[in-house]
Amino acid sequence: MSSQIGVFELLVLMAVSSCGKDAYGVPIRQAVEASRGREVSSGAVHTTLERLARRGFVTSRVGEATPARGGRPRRYYRLTRAGELAVRHNYGAVQHLAGRLAAKLTR
Numbered sequence: 001m002s003s004q005i006g007v008f009e010l011l012v013l014m015a016v017s018s019c020g021k022d023a024y025g026v027p028i029r030q031a032v033e034a035s036r037g038r039e040v041s042s043g044a045v046h047t048t049l050e051r052l053a054r055r056g057f058v059t060s061r062v063g064e065a066t067p068a069r070g071g072r073p074r075r076y077y078r079l080t081r082a083g084e085l086a087v088r089h090n091y092g093a094v095q096h097l098a099g100r101l102a103a104k105l106t107r
Contacts, residue, residue, distance in 0.1 A: 003086040005057070010090050011035055012048045016058060016077050017087065024063070024074040025049075049077055057083035 005013070015031035016023045029045045052058045063074040079087070 003082070003089045005052075005086055005090055008032075008044070009048055009052060009057075010087065010094075012045060013052065013057060013079060013083055013087050014091070016049075016083075017079055021076070021078075023077045028077070052083065053077075055082075056080055057086055 011032045012028065015028045015035070018031055019027045025042060025046060028049070029040055029042055032045060033040050049058060049060070053060060057080060058077045059080055060075050060077045063076055065071045065073045
């Protein structure tokens with residue numbers, strides 16, 4: 001399986017990781033929005049999570065139904081080992097390129 005992912009996928013994986021055991025749609029979306037400095041649609045996040053699950057980068061479980069959600073349960077996500085490796089590989093690539101550009105960007 002290729003660990004190549006897009007930037008938005010990387011942000012979603014990093015958000016899942018940073019949210020820990022509370023990684024479900026809303027906090028994942030909020031973490032991505034905070035990193036981008038702009039709004040992100042819930043649909044974009046959920047579509048990306050589904051794609052990452054199909055590729056084996058995340059798994060999910062259904063939580064308990066809550067009255068606050070009209071009796072609907074939340075779906076919680078976590079990184080798989082493949083997801084962790086994809087984050088490491090792609091984050092490292094971004095860091096490498098950013099380091100090379102840092103001097104140019106600060107001029």
